[in-house]
Amino acid sequence: MGVASLRVVDGSTFSVSPGTNPQATLMMMGRYMGRKMNEERRMIERRRNRRRTTTAPPPGP
Secondary structure, X not given: OOOOOOOOOOHHHOOOOOOOOOHHHHHHHHHHHHHHHHHHXXXXXXHHXXXXXXXXXXXXX
């Protein structure tokens, strides 16, 4: 049961309440994590592409 690769960023990320409305901070954290996840995805794609090009047979004569 569950969802593969599910990530959650919400108010529980804070160990203590900041004492003010955390909306802007939570929006920033969501954006940061989204960018980080996108970069991780790109790195995985680059690795896959490198493996494909290095394992491809050499071109014929």
